[in-house]
Amino acid sequence: MFITDECGSSSTGFIACGKTLIFVIPRRVAHRGISLVLRLDQREIPHFVRNDKIEYFFRSLFSLWVLVLARTNPHRLKSKIPTRSGPAPLNKKSQRDLMRRYGRAMLLAFSFAALPIPAQQQGNPKAAPSPAPKRDLSGVWHYEGTGGSEPIAPDNLIPPMTPWAQAKYDEEKPGYGRKRAPGGNDPILQCDPMGFPRVMFMYTLFEFVQVPGRVVQFFERDHEYRSIWTDGRSLPKDADPTWYGYAIGHWEGDDTFVVESAGFNDKTWLGSTGYPHSEDMRVTERYRRVDRNTILYDITVTDPKAYAQPIVGPRRIMKLRTKDELLEEICVPSEEKSFADRVAEPATPKPTK
Amino acid sequence: MPGRPHPLLTYLLASFVAALTFSTIARAQAAPQQAASKSASSPAPKRDLSGVWQYQGTGGADSMTPDKDMPPMTPWAKARFDSEKPGYGPRGAPGGNDPILQCDPIGFPRIMFMPTPNELVQLHDRVLQFWEREHEWRPIWTDGRQLPTDADPTWFGYAIGHWEGDDTFVVQSAGFNDKTWLGPTGFPHSEEMRVTERYHRIDHDTIVYDMTVTDPMAYTKPIVAPQRIMKLKPHEEIEEQPCVWSLENEFAKRIREPAAHNPAK
Numbered sequence: 169m170f171i172t173d174e175c176g177s178s179s180t181g182f183i184a185c186g187k188t189l190i191f192v193i194p195r196r197v198a199h200r201g202i203s204l205v206l207r208l209d210q211r212e213i214p215h216f217v218r219n220d221k222i223e224y225f226f227r228s229l230f231s232l233w234v235l236v237l238a239r240t241n242p243h244r245l246k247s248k249i250p251t252r253s254g255p256a257p258l259n260k261k262s263q264r265d266l267m268r269r270y271g272r273a274m275l276l277a278f279s280f281a282a283l284p285i286p287a288q289q290q291g292n293p294k295a296a297p298s299p300a301p302k303r304d305l306s307g308v309w310h311y312e313g314t315g316g317s318e319p320i321a322p323d324n325l326i327p328p329m330t331p332w333a334q335a336k337y338d339e340e341k342p343g344y345g346r347k348r349a350p351g352g353n354d355p356i357l358q359c360d361p362m363g364f365p366r367v368m369f370m371y372t373l374f375e376f377v378q379v380p381g382r383v384v385q386f387f388e389r390d391h392e393y394r395s396i397w398t399d400g401r402s403l404p405k406d407a408d409p410t411w412y413g414y415a416i417g418h419w420e421g422d423d424t425f426v427v428e429s430a431g432f433n434d435k436t437w438l439g440s441t442g443y444p445h446s447e448d449m450r451v452t453e454r455y456r457r458v459d460r461n462t463i464l465y466d467i468t469v470t471d472p473k474a475y476a477q478p479i480v481g482p483r484r485i486m487k488l489r490t491k492d493e494l495l496e497e498i499c500v501p502s503e504e505k506s507f508a509d510r511v512a513e514p515a516t517p518k519p520t521k
Numbered sequence: 522m523p524g525r526p527h528p529l530l531t532y533l534l535a536s537f538v539a540a541l542t543f544s545t546i547a548r549a550q551a552a553p554q555q556a557a558s559k560s561a562s563s564p565a566p567k568r569d570l571s572g573v574w575q576y577q578g579t580g581g582a583d584s585m586t587p588d589k590d591m592p593p594m595t596p597w598a599k600a601r602f603d604s605e606k607p608g609y610g611p612r613g614a615p616g617g618n619d620p621i622l623q624c625d626p627i628g629f630p631r632i633m634f635m636p637t638p639n640e641l642v643q644l645h646d647r648v649l650q651f652w653e654r655e656h657e658w659r660p661i662w663t664d665g666r667q668l669p670t671d672a673d674p675t676w677f678g679y680a681i682g683h684w685e686g687d688d689t690f691v692v693q694s695a696g697f698n699d700k701t702w703l704g705p706t707g708f709p710h711s712e713e714m715r716v717t718e719r720y721h722r723i724d725h726d727t728i729v730y731d732m733t734v735t736d737p738m739a740y741t742k743p744i745v746a747p748q749r750i751m752k753l754k755p756h757e758e759i760e761e762q763p764c765v766w767s768l769e770n771e772f773a774k775r776i777r778e779p780a781a782h783n784p785a786k
Contacts, residue, residue, distance in 0.1 A: 379642055
């Protein structure tokens with residue numbers, strides 16, 4: 169949960185501007201995920217149906233503007249919610265309908281947001297978890313994190329940049345963090361690939377599938393995947409630079425899968441707060457399965473062209489989701505553009521001078 | 522992407538070649554049987570499609586079926602068809618509105634007829650299908666589940682598969698949105714579209730591929746694609762070839778749009 173008085177881009181590319189209270193409920197807390205943005209000072213009430221997401225501003229109790237991003241079946245909702253596009257005020261009945269529909273989720277969201285969960289607790293549910301299977305990461309996993317899109321590391325843990333990286337960084341206009349500003353140039357706002365490792369810090373699911381010779385890692389976000397080769401090959405010396413890189417993996421003991429990757433292009437950011445990297449970037453990850461339901465995740469980015477020292481991500485916890493399957497969540501340029509034209513850009517405050 | 526031609530360039534060039542050979546489509550249709558009978562490959566492994574496969578089409582972006590073999594459209598589909606401005610085929614024109622020109626997902630089944638390889642990986646509960654084109658993938662569930670009756674409409678649909686005998690994998694899919702075209706020459710479909718595919722592995726190196734699209738909201742009869750051949754590519758791996766909007770946009774501004782506004786006379 170966070171408050172922004174300028175602009176923030178959500179992990180779905182949504183830009184919120186103005187006095188906005190944003191929090192995101194982990195998708196499995198509310199049924200299939202609901203994100204809420206409370207908007208304090210906007211007068212517009214746009215609403216529309218976009219793909220399988222209902223995005224809705226409405227005037228709640230306490231005169232707050234609320235945006236509901238709900239993943240649900242559009243056919244079921246179309247009967248309840250007007251679907252014409254463009255700004256339209258809500259009548260009392262519609263407000264009541266929405267409050268009835270989403271009220272419980274909002275309450276849940278409030279209580280959830282009010283209770284910061286220490287990372288250690290997340291990793292240790294009361295019931296003693298069963299031991300981890302050996303050399304096996306198969307399954308759907310969820311990095312819960314703060315519940316939003318995170319940077320690889322907090323700003324204060326990013327090592328000094330080289331002049332090359334500093335120049336790139338100065339051109340970046342992220343939607344989050346200390347440099348956040350309206351009219352950002354985050355590449356994902358136009359559906360350019362999010363790339364690796366940024367995709368690791370989203371609150372969407374990922375899945376490991378193990379087959380002879382490789383582990384395939386699927387990311388629900390952007391409907392992406394990468395192959396992590398386990399057939400003993402080395403990283404190629406001159407791989408074509410790509411968005412998700414070239415990855416090899418091996419086991420250390422029976423519980424730790426170590427992944428090394430390189431061959432990245434330099435078009436992606438390390439996270440939602442910006443921070444560039446070069447084509448020389450190398451990433452080392454350790455997936456340590458401490459019990460059946462839990463992976464401890466460490467990531468180190470080494471990129472001497474851009475940073476004076478390696479970037480060491482804070483240790484993260486990933487949880488097994490036994491009943492979930494990855495959905496098809498593609499970033500679709502025409503939809504992002506239509507969203508930007510109708511809502512995000514009109515909502516951005518105009519410069520006062 | 523250094524070392525590789527730009528995806529859209531590949532697409533345009535390949536489709537141009539496809540357009541040139543369009544008149545000989547009848548011969549191309551006869552090719553599969555020839556290819557199948559000629560091959561003296563080792564026998565196929567049982568109930569196994571694992572590997573990287575290359576669809577042996579015209580070498581360009583093919584249509585699902587030649588325009589002349591398309592069944593009559595319903596008024597709903599005809600209205601959509603009339604608003605489509607494809608870059609290829611008899612209706613080819615500059616300034617088209619093919620969704621893939623702005624990197625919207627190409628979707629299924631159109632992706633099956635691209636000149637890029639696809640890979641099948643078998644797990645105990647599903648077969649994964651990876652397409653190099655757009656770096657896309659779909660699971661084909663083989664754990665006995667049914668197609669959901671109210672799946673959220675998606676670009677690549679919801680697919681289940683089962684084996685008929687030891688050599689034929691039958692895939693049924695539904696749950697598509699109606700935003701994709703069936704091929705580069707246009708032709709819409711509705712959310713009611715259902716697709717049946719048969720992957721018949723006749724020998725170690727060869728799949729004979731059949732596809733039928735049933736969509737009563739859009740077509741008065743099922744669309745039956747001509748039989749196609751896919752060949753195993755044992756030494757290939759799928760590469761990362763996403764459609765990148767900023768690059769497409771740059772390409773459009775520099776080349777495609779100026780060319781469309783100044784057509785050669």
